[in-house]
Amino acid sequence: MFMPRKILEEKLRQLLAEDVGQGDVTSAAVVPAGLTVEAAVVAKEAGIAAGIEETNVLAESLGLSAKAEVADGEKIRNGQIIMKISGNAQTILAAERTMLNLLSRMSGIATTTRRLAEKLKKAKATAKIAATRKTAPGLLYFDKKAVLVGGGDPHRLRLDDMILVKDNHVAIAGSVEKAVKKAKQNAAFSKKIEAEVTSTADALKAVEAGADIIMLDNFSPKQIKDAVEALKKAGFFGKVLLEVSGGITEQNLLEYASTQVDVISMGALTHSVKALDISLEIAKVK
Amino acid sequence: MFMPRKILEEKLRQLLAEDVGQGDVTSAAVVPAGLTVEAAVVAKEAGIAAGIEETNVLAESLGLSAKAEVADGEKIRNGQIIMKISGNAQTILAAERTMLNLLSRMSGIATTTRRLAEKLKKAKATAKIAATRKTAPGLLYFDKKAVLVGGGDPHRLRLDDMILVKDNHVAIAGSVEKAVKKAKQNAAFSKKIEAEVTSTADALKAVEAGADIIMLDNFSPKQIKDAVEALKKAGFFGKVLLEVSGGITEQNLLEYASTQVDVISMGALTHSVKALDISLEIAKVK
Amino acid sequence: MFMPRKILEEKLRQLLAEDVGQGDVTSAAVVPAGLTVEAAVVAKEAGIAAGIEETNVLAESLGLSAKAEVADGEKIRNGQIIMKISGNAQTILAAERTMLNLLSRMSGIATTTRRLAEKLKKAKATAKIAATRKTAPGLLYFDKKAVLVGGGDPHRLRLDDMILVKDNHVAIAGSVEKAVKKAKQNAAFSKKIEAEVTSTADALKAVEAGADIIMLDNFSPKQIKDAVEALKKAGFFGKVLLEVSGGITEQNLLEYASTQVDVISMGALTHSVKALDISLEIAKVK
């Protein structure tokens, strides 16, 4: 996910504009108009930094000078200065909350993702952790980027990305087999086709019908192993990717990881974010 | 917070457009173009409904027919049908995730807010629970609305709302007293002035300088009680509102509530949302 | 009202874009493409400068060099050079009218506001002059800013600002008392509540119901004095702000100001603006 800086700037300023409304009445009333200050963005708990690039781009696009002390994806300690920002005091104060809200949310997502990814790594699991489309509406780019920074896979970016045949498509098509066949027939050659299945039998049918990826929906680790066996028997194992989704928590993650699946996706990475506590402190009034 | 429906529609469709991108390739490939279906939006866990109005407005604005089975603010049981939506199958499937993401986030916020509000109510506390500006960037309206639906106070809507003198303003102004005086002098008559303070002494000075509301920042319950006493002594108690913020959790909430403060604000209500699990199921293919 | 410069730039360029349409056909046909010129923005009548910051920001955002000779809020004489702008000739000519339209309107508003504010000051009245929401649609920010620059109070910025119970709300609620009580019950703690009343009796009821500000609608100076007496008698005077609106002109202003009200609001400040005559003259072709 590379976004030309100027286009990113516009996305970020739009978020800021929402919070500014008709203007920052407090800074206007209390802070002298031309005052220059230095501020430090400080972590109030440990985690993984994400949103550094975005905060930097927003600050600089507002005419502020910003210097990141930590790069996206790096560890941050409680109390550590993440970034130094200097420039017009009213501008810094007007942008403070938007910058922190983005930084805290993205770092929160990256922190959780990294913790899970490390867990898989330590257990030498081959599976990678992935996000879903259960992002905050409007923040798709930032939520996915934070998962990437944390070491996860962003999964489908949106509805125009990969074909993903889900339960409701199957309900309409009549069977997963019919749905995948239709997808195979109509999809652009550039698209992968993934099918969500609820049984081993359907997994086999989906593969036969041409799916590139199978999502085992709400399978227990035991059921996954059975599915893997059946795919091996049928000669399909290794020829399709296996994703598992539903019912996975930090606690049972390793159990799922032991099943030879390729991808473990968790909606909670982005729908139930725990923000990282980060604040901005005026360090020096010039 | 009343938003004319047509303006709300446009906000909602913009969120949908982000997820749709160049089109829903799966529905295009798998679902017949003119097909009509009925779908049920079903709760997968108990909580408080929020986002019902928004989902309804979005669905209807897309030409779908939507019937809410639950109103915003009502309790929902695990397994309960929250809303019925019928109409063009491709449209329903393309909007499904955006509708659910909004509904899950807003209901998650409302559920937590309500639980805390009920806790205060049972304890006969006079304080009310309030949000902060720590919302997801871009979702300010929806996050604040969900807090309201849950029974909380939305607090400042954005920077152009109330004057709120915070630590960084004080650092620039030199003292809370100076900051509040400047605010009092420059603010529009229609604005309340709130001041964040870190000591009882500053609380008194802020009131004297003309603050309408005092935010006791990171005060322990004990420190709050001392501040209340000091305000009573000085004859200010009851003439200003007292807000407390920082360090408050579900666990220690009642301790804080026992201190005679008017408002207890918690950033976590909107920055660390636990989404309510809600799904959409095609119930009938016509 | 502090607006980060980059966000202000975008607002201003949007106004310019409307006037430019598919391009300035005259400058394209008549002015050499790379030509650099110096221009002077000159006052054609005396008044108070407003819109200087906005013009400056727009000019600089277009790559022009701008130097204000007068600051917002300062007096300008007929014939005085307000600002010097130099740079690309086609750009200056394409932006000329938009810059002047904004400058003339804002300076016109500030000039009238200042004249009235000075009148009050000379009469040692404690009341301040305030705007209303009767602005030019789309120009809210600029109209309110100009009132501020002129020394007036901007009043409510928009519908999401203070609670203001007006005649139509009262008509629906049944009485001003009921309306204010409902407002008190439902409003966020951060909002002031103002009530428009048409009689002294209603003024008293509104205060009792919890209003922070009372707007005496179309009261004569005599009626205002009666209301003030009644409020004093009831012990409310000094505890609520008093605003008077309706029927006030430059001629009778001091009569109203003699009544101990806090705020005198006049819609004409922004709905019936007399633009200040300002022009731009190419001073030197390089």
Place this chain on the structure above:
Amino acid sequence: MFMPRKILEEKLRQLLAEDVGQGDVTSAAVVPAGLTVEAAVVAKEAGIAAGIEETNVLAESLGLSAKAEVADGEKIRNGQIIMKISGNAQTILAAERTMLNLLSRMSGIATTTRRLAEKLKKAKATAKIAATRKTAPGLLYFDKKAVLVGGGDPHRLRLDDMILVKDNHVAIAGSVEKAVKKAKQNAAFSKKIEAEVTSTADALKAVEAGADIIMLDNFSPKQIKDAVEALKKAGFFGKVLLEVSGGITEQNLLEYASTQVDVISMGALTHSVKALDISLEIAKVK
């Protein structure tokens, strides 16, 4: 100026959205959510109606039912009901001010324009009254439309309309002759060319160089007559249009009109509008 209704709707809702911000907090707090009311839009002074179509389109686009009692361009009496609007009470109250601001401004413009146009008509002058580009920024369409409704000519809609060589273009080109020649050479065949001149000599040169319209800038009636004579002598009279601009007031209008010019343009029509007093009254709560 015909604008497809749906495109007009979007322009209008954008104006409304500015005033609504995060929502109408008063109506939300005081007015029951599903309540239906009837309202009357009432003139508080006599004048010419304009903005009726726009108000109607905005109201209907918000789901309200609107019935104009007066058409654009018709006379309205003090006290007359201009329009009846019924529907959701919160929506009516949230849109009230935006509708009235537009209606008052446009009717104010139309009223003045009509008065001047009638004056010319009574005097059997052949000149028509015209607007300039001195409109409120962002309101170009509405200001020009109001002039049209009042019986005036909208003049150039914006910079991409007709070629208009003004003083600053002449300053750059060296002479009005050179400027017009360049314009003639480079302009699209579909564009008229107008030249602003400050002397009869220049008027003649501009015509010779190919101008279709001559704007006599700040000419006295006497000077205009001299110019007309010179043009007649040179055989140009009747072959170009003559516009006069600068220094014209309601008082001296007929003097100017007696000079055989075709167009009399006045910036004040749109830069110094006197809004017509119009209000909205809830007539019936259902």
Place this chain on the structure above:
Amino acid sequence: MFMPRKILEEKLRQLLAEDVGQGDVTSAAVVPAGLTVEAAVVAKEAGIAAGIEETNVLAESLGLSAKAEVADGEKIRNGQIIMKISGNAQTILAAERTMLNLLSRMSGIATTTRRLAEKLKKAKATAKIAATRKTAPGLLYFDKKAVLVGGGDPHRLRLDDMILVKDNHVAIAGSVEKAVKKAKQNAAFSKKIEAEVTSTADALKAVEAGADIIMLDNFSPKQIKDAVEALKKAGFFGKVLLEVSGGITEQNLLEYASTQVDVISMGALTHSVKALDISLEIAKVK
């Protein structure tokens, strides 16, 4: 590519708004305001219809009644009525050119695509014809949709779609092998990886490095056959898709198609469109 109708409407109205500007001055001057007419959209040459859905949606969204006589993808004869539109005359005339421009361009693209696709079909070639990203800027959705309607493959929708390693990426990475390996390592699991190669040797290396699709860039039919042989020998044939691009014309298409490639992509489908001649005729004035 399924786009919810309301989102498509907004895209289409934005295109219309560009052409309307400040209003249709001709229809305003010549056509009575409330007049209703019937119009026929008529083909002036034979071809394949595309843009029918879009024209229909735009017309209906403007309040017109539209009835397609031909569906997207169907053949149209010279002189055939494609669509009937009735409703407000000014609206029809204001939207006429935008509707026809879209319809003509999309039908032109579909007509060429179909002709080539039919050629391949008749020759029993297995290859399918595909578009590239060489679309008209801003019209990506419509250009790709037209290719689809014509029977072609839309290829990558935009930069966030499939990974496509091109010559410039290879120049930076050092070799196609290194580039594909980096892509394989960093890409989301949901993305296919395509590599553009200029030699058979590179084709083999790209496949070994993990590419899913190989684009043979500017290969002659003879060179393609050699590459196919080499891939067969290496056991890769049938495991990756083969795309050929560059130097393909309608004349030599079948030669390329005889080479067992899967996809033949041609930029000219969208960068050098021959519009289909279509016009709108007022059929009946009511």
Place this chain on the structure above:
Amino acid sequence: MFMPRKILEEKLRQLLAEDVGQGDVTSAAVVPAGLTVEAAVVAKEAGIAAGIEETNVLAESLGLSAKAEVADGEKIRNGQIIMKISGNAQTILAAERTMLNLLSRMSGIATTTRRLAEKLKKAKATAKIAATRKTAPGLLYFDKKAVLVGGGDPHRLRLDDMILVKDNHVAIAGSVEKAVKKAKQNAAFSKKIEAEVTSTADALKAVEAGADIIMLDNFSPKQIKDAVEALKKAGFFGKVLLEVSGGITEQNLLEYASTQVDVISMGALTHSVKALDISLEIAKVK
């Protein structure tokens, strides 16, 4: 057509944003983040350069350094370097296709326009070649600009430009005479009036009714000559402009040019563009 650079930038970035979507996944995966490269924009066929200014503005607005080797309107040879661009590699690659698509389309339009314009020049024809409103929707500015650069006349920019009475307006008005009279009566004085006619008789009537320009629609060269004779006889020739449109090709152009018409307009200039082949090559990795 002069567009202030900053407004042009925003138009261009919007076009880029469409292609970027959620980010350039290929460059993100394959190209190192901070890498700087030099690239050359190279012509792959001879033609006339157009879009140089636009490409330059887009590149520089993205923070790239761009140096045009050829100016808009100049000839380019096959193999010639048109522009050098250096800077961030990911940014260059993400913007490559949008820059080339614009450059190729605009240069294609300019190349054809120039070829036709030169043909007229060589034949010493007085007619000039002109575009129509048959542009690609959304690209009006760029298509018209390219025609200008090629030496053609842009004709009406959009519906708010000149009055153009076409067949459908005539059908509604009853006759071309009535339509032109209505236009004359209602049009702003700043607008020219053109009328499309299908017979010499109508041409005469249109001129009598006040048309400034006559469009001879689908007249053969012979018919045009007859019309010219008739206009001469009636004393109108030279007093109105004559435009011919319909049925004109590169082959028969000179036949039409020999008829003394002023303007020859061809829709194909913009509706059936042959893009000029231009590519971007990374020349040096720093």
